[in-house]
């Protein structure tokens with residue numbers, strides 16, 4: 452197993468990319484400047500059969516699809532129109548947009564919203580919890596038969612963040628007293644804790660089927676789009692905070708601010724999760740800098756009862772039972 456290091460996507464693909472030839476990959480959150488857009492372009496170089504590019508407007512995906520068409524005309528792309536803040540829309544997107552896709556080898560959840568003002572999804576859930584986490588929980592439930600049809604070595608990659616380290620699921624007050632006690636970054640951290648707890652439990656549940664599941668931290672990458680609700684000088688503010696010393700996680704353990712990386716380096720850890728054979732036995736783990744980083748998980752996230760509670764609560768929220 453490798454040590455933590457920032458690597459470009461090209462490096463991971465050169466090592467393991469052959470396994471992606473002919474595969475079908477679904478990516479959420481695709482747009483021209485997003486990490487997901489970069490991921491799609493990087494993966495196209497490994498000659499997959501089909502890249503399903505999901506966003507909530509075709510105009511977001513078009514520049515990426517055009518670049519792929521120009522450089523890899525043999526790789527098919529498809530736009531999947533999906534609003535992650537609306538469970539019925541997700542259901543419809545899967546039913547109508549993927550009806551003719553019998554198997555999906557890799558699913559990479561990248562879409563997110565960060566530190567937005569308090570609002571709710573169409574189904575009434577706090578926006579960051581709903582879009583960043585619950586939509587993924589629902590999507591895996593819907594996509595599982597197609598992922599299982601792809602067989603062992605298929606993967607489910609749940610993008611998380613170093614913000615997970617300061618996040619807990621506020622089980623008794625998920626929506627911050629109807630927004631009254633809402634703090635945008637606390638809610639972002641909550642959604643990332645939920646993402647990592649979900650991947651941990653899903654990895655355990657799917658281990659016997661050989662399906663890989665990881666949550667990953669892509670590192671600090673240009674925050675101007677993701678953190679558009681925060682002050683425009685937020686990245687510079689972070690640089691100032693860094694000077695004050697390390698951060699503390701939920702357990703009070705010190706950790707360093709994430710280092711700034713490129714989009715290629717951010718997408719690399721996703722690709723590591725998808726195909727690096729040396730980490731297959733660690734399914735359910737949290738990855739950072741292309742390596743297993745379970746030491747980044749604090750006690751609340753590791754706690755089995757919390758993971759069970761989140762799972763059961765999420766089933767109630769989506770009003771469906773998982774077949775696992």
Ligand SMILES: NC(=O)c1ccc[n+]([C@@H]2O[C@H](COP(=O)([O-])OP(=O)(O)OC[C@H]3O[C@@H](n4cnc5c(N)ncnc54)[C@H](OP(=O)(O)O)[C@@H]3O)[C@@H](O)[C@H]2O)c1
Nearest residue numbers: 480482485486534535536561562563610612671672676677
């Ligand atoms: N950038 C970083 O430094 C950093 C650090 C740690 C973790 N991450 C994680 O990395 C991922 C990607 O970040 P990024 O920097 O690439 O962000 P980004 O450029 O803002 O991309 C996020 C994508 O998610 C989409 N999205 C947001 N709300 C949606 C919804 N309701 N339905 C469908 N799509 C929606 C956005 O589409 P619209 O344009 O339509 O809004 C956008 O394409 C996120 O999961 C984030 O939590 C990022």
